[in-house]
Amino acid sequence: MKILITGSAGFIGFHICKKLLENGYKVFGIDNLNSYYDINLKLDRNKILKKYKNYLFLKSDISKPERINNLVKKYKIKLILHLAAQAGVRYSIEKPEKYFESNIKGFFNILEISRKNKINHLLFASTSSVYGNKNKFPLKEGDRTDHPESFYAASKKSNEIMAYSYSSIYNLPCTGLRFFTVYGPYGRPDMAIFKFTENIFNGKKVELFNEGKHKRDFSYIDDIIDAIQLLVHKIPEKNIPFDIYNIGRGKSESLLSFFKEIEKNIGKTVKLKYLSMQKGDVKKTHSSITKISKKTGYNPKKNIQAGIRNFVDWYKKYYFN
């Protein structure tokens, strides 16, 4: 089975590529290896993937689609998992143009490649951020998602709508994956768990926004990879072949307790600095995973104690060995 995975040198991309390669897939990875965060982490992930003989990597930007289109055509690829994007809520306040280039224009190019090459199934990354600030939990796929708090969320919501129109007009089967705060080994340095860990090891104080009252549905990477694998071949069969799933753990934890758990694992304590709410942030996320569980039997297994232990173990090995 062949699959094209964009964002293959990214956090989630790396893990799903590795898993599918282990399961016998031929994986075509695309990434522009940009420097939004430490490029060495992307290069190291890619180095691991390149050891698999069934991995073919193309350094390419989704905002320039010709080479990607040629690759899909040449190898008759029929399955695409689109993860490449400019991620991050806060950076979208500083640099909205990056989100336009990769998440709007780039996404349009992926839709066009999929249409022209008659792709059997396009799965793409969306985010819990599309829900904005809500009062009713858990968040369900059918809830309103038309009040994004950031341009990042707006770009991802646009992707869902753009994909829906391609499903409707061109009959392109599409599945949107609304990920909820994913963490784990080889994770993203711009995310809280990474920053907390880095600061605790360096004895630096940790900043907590919204006075530490934020709550998140923290999802461990292995569970997310399970979910993607369960959905890869679930091609939407409705009249308009389009579907959206929450992919989370189905539980919400405070950022403060997450931080305390990291401190416990590292065996060090640092000072906390409480800050007010940041523009773009939402106060709480908590996914309903009923839809994906009913459809696929998805059952997330990792609690935050075990997940954080794995992350901290990886961090020590990666940075101090």
Ligand SMILES: NC(=O)c1ccc[n+]([C@@H]2O[C@H](COP(=O)([O-])OP(=O)(O)OC[C@H]3O[C@@H](n4cnc5c(N)ncnc54)[C@H](O)[C@@H]3O)[C@@H](O)[C@H]2O)c1
């Ligand atoms: N990690 C999370 O908690 C989370 C939560 C919700 C949604 N998501 C979404 O899931 C996807 C994967 O996220 P991640 O955490 O692995 O992020 P990541 O930044 O680690 O991975 C994205 C990869 O895409 C690449 N990329 C970016 N723009 C590109 C372009 N124009 N052309 C080619 N490659 C490009 C980057 O170099 C990077 O390696 C993203 O779409 C993100 O928005 C992630």
